[in-house]
Amino acid sequence: MAEQEQSHSELLALRRVKLEQLYENGVNPYPFFFDVTATSEKLKNSTGLIAQTPDTAERVSLAGRVMTRRIMGKAAFFNLQDSHGTIQVYIRRDDVGVENYNSVFKKMVDLGDIVGVRGFVFKTQTGELTVHAEHFELLSKALRPIPIAKETEENGIKVVHDAFSDKELRYRMRYVDLIVNPEVRETFRKRSMMVQEMRSFMLKAGYLEVETPILQPVYGGASAKPFVTHHNTLDMKLYLRVANELYLKRLIIGGYDGVFEFSKDFRNEGMSRFHNPEFTQVELYVAYKDYNWMMDFVERMLEQVAISLHGSTRVPVGEHIIDFKRPWPRIPMLEAIKNETGLDLSGMNLEQMQQAARGLGIQIDATMGKGKIIDEIFGEHVEHKLIQPTFITDYPIEMSPLAKKHRSKEDLVERFEAICNGKEIANAFSELNDPVDQRQRFEEQVRLREQGDEEAMALDEDFLRALEYGMPPTAGLGIGIDRLAMIMTNQESIRDVLFFPHMRPE
């Protein structure tokens, strides 16, 4: 059926014809190898290569995609795009052979084809660095046309005409998006650098990168609805992980000082510009540390990430410049609420708190405890105002069944979130390592589940058994990689930092 559809399009049909003609002329449109010795970037950075005379010039060979073409009869210019950028190539009939120039380059090569050239570097009359091709070779014939954008400079500002901008097409065919939109390639390169920077930061600190199960018989570590699957041979239900927390803590119990994992997690919930059904988190657990220590660690790591990506701690994000320079403010949650709303919730009983929340226009129902109300007020009136990196500390115990009770504050746990650009980017706590307390917290979750809370955690007997063998005091951290990438690359939608965001089938 797809074949039939194609035959209706002249553009596609024509390329098939060209393919046949290439075979008939003895030209292999899909050869096996090309000896690449240079990249567009390398040539642009080494002006010493520019030839005084062609005879003595160094020969370079490079390969890439034909992006634009200006044919002037027996000579032509085209732009060759490799993974580093674009460079202009000058090609003449008398240099590459009449047959090659006329029958292959001019007649059979289309925009989007991948070609290889060998030649020397020179500057044109208008001063553009250009490769003068002495050898030209088709390396891969494209059977579909690429959407070509053209650029002009008006008053020194680059203007792109007819850019491939349809979001649906860009997400569904990211390969095309990457070919024609260089800034997309740059965004994902930055994302990769960001992850590498975090990885090496943790490795240098002496922590072990590990892998833990994605398919889990009991899911846990976060409040979320899971994806469910089925193992045929064992005939059992399995869940795709919503977090890897409980497995990493088992490894701390096993004796490692620090473990981390960049983890694809899966949550069966709504989609939005901040949510994709599968997303990436890094989680880190470090023995003998607490959440105060972890705040230092997060500050240092993310400051380092900002510097390595932007050469500065200052990162442009939308209308703002976000400065990751440490130290970041550390504000207890109740204090942050007080600062923003003037309300001091600390001494209030449930009834007073309900009243206060209603006064702020927050919908309250009977099932909400004090912790939930505090969380609502914070989410509604404080979080979105925190643009610069800020640690919010000491969360209500109800929302944090895996965090250790605060050493001095009642009803709170030793937990912090790092908020940035109005959104959580990190979540961490002094990990609960008291197995008796942990069992009670799980049992509370089970009660919530029985009351219909679909996101309440399941009781994990094996995890409790592990805790009973003794877990050192431990600091734990989770950082949403996609959310952080959005900030570090100045993108408004999670889809723009995921190569293949989830889409309904075409």
Add this chain to the structure above:
RNA sequence: GAAGGGGUAGCUCAGUCGGUAGAGCAGCGGCCUUUUAAGCCGUAGGUCGUGGGUUCGAGCCCCACCCCCUUCACCA
């Protein structure tokens, strides 16, 4: 899940009061040996998201559905 916006040529977009589909780029045929949104001459290209309806006649009006985007709700 709800509301709003959108879907017209390969790409980016026009399309008036309902009167039988348009441009630029890409393509195709020519000319052109330092061009650069190359240029000049010529030419072809459409299931107007899908399916119904109203009408003499629908890209346009009505109904249903599909897909994308944004906002809201849950969440990282």
